[in-house]
Amino acid sequence: MKIAAVRDEHEQVEARLIQLLESQLDSEWGDGLPILPPTHQSVDAFVRHAGMDGAHVLGKFRPSEIEVSVRDVAINAIMAGCKPGYAPVVVAMVRALMDEEFDVWGVACSTKGSAPLVIVNGPIRREIGINCRGNVFGPGFRANATIGRAVRLMILNLGRARPNELDKGTLGHPGRFSYCIGEDEEDSPWTPLHLERGLKAGESAVTVFGGESLRLVNVHYNSADAVLAGIVSTLACPGILNAGNLTGRSPHVLVLAKEHRDLLNARGWNKARIREYVAERAVIPEEALKQVAGEADGPLAVLQKPEDLLIVAAGGHAGRFAAIIPGWSWQSQPVTVRVQTGKQEQ
């Protein structure tokens, strides 16, 4: 009888927990996937790791223009499944998202349906387990999955950009669930992204980039020139460029996995040289442009300048693949924020 009573009690607790999780799934505060319930204890732990007061306001989140506190961020991060130890990265990410240069309003609400790609650099990657290698854009790594997801929960709940309401993304893309990668600095022969963007060795950083889904560059011929030709032709694609419109003339991201990296590096290519070369050659001919734009006054360069191509070393160590991620618009520029750990000045 006693055993049966204990089993009944356990079943009741289980049922209560499942009911709670089910109701969260159906609530408006979610991305369609189950969340971790944001209890006071878990949120307080996250806030402590952020090194700031929970009430401290980090900035305004658009389009709602809600003033977002460290606690607001913690609640959404916990729901996403973030560990308290991720707090410094999440806070840096939110600061970057709310930067006017990034224009999260446009990235989140435009019919183009873009998503913030989060790129993590520096020692923090190892500390919290950010995947930089195989399946870097895919599932299986809590830090990548949940930090990326925290972006979306904040856009939904704090920015108040909900699908078919303020978020008018026509198709959206899977990166809107989670889109977070780390740079494989240990294997790459090149300068890491955050150092190129002004940070110092030993520092960690988060870069946010408003982007479409990735387009695979699939070149297996054993020549650096072939890889570059593949990159150029993937960029200079008339069907994705919308030249005359808000959503054209955007920055782009190029992700190079090891095999392509090593091949290029062996022939003397580095990020700066690749950028210059690709910016000059990724040009859509006038005739091709006319077909998709109705009119054209000459050929069109996809990249406005070499600096508009961010290059990230990431991905598995076998496989001759790279990826191009076109940006949302010239109106959203990538933003890099230093990750601060420990107690901070507010």
Place this chain on the structure above:
Amino acid sequence: MVFELMNPAGNVNVRVSKVANRLRVLKGARLGLLDNGKTNAAKFLNMVADILVREYGVGAVKMFSKDTLAKPASRELLHAIIADSDFVVTGLGDCGSCSTNSVHDSIEIEKLGIPAVAVCTEPFLPGLDALTRMRGMPDYKFAVSPHPLGVLFDDELKGRAQLVVPQIVQIVLGSAESAQRAATTASAPVTP
């Protein structure tokens, strides 16, 4: 057993404002146009202005442009607009970020004291209604056109201009007389 969970939605601290006073007459009123740089926005706004001048006796028309296409207009630009206008038409709001920004700009202009009507297309209504509440002006009204708009060629674009003008008049005057006039012309419904 009760689970106490925290609210992920932050706090919306909104000061509710009423729309600006309506105009008593359109005749001789100065019209400001705010072009957000979208395809054919300037062309369409000029078509709207032509009808307002020819059929409703609107006076001077001045075009303003913002270079931040789908971002809010700067305060300097807003002040420049209201200095030379009695009412404003903004556009085009035929995509997600630009429609919300056109309505945002128009609400800011209303807070500065003159009527401002954003021209947006039907699919964007649910988000725009949400935005007017977030900006604390739930009685803000905008003109609605069927979708698409900016990508259309001239003849269809003119047709759309003819559809939205009666709505603009009705909103700016807010009177029964203009409402009757609007009702005699084919028009898409004004959002409540």
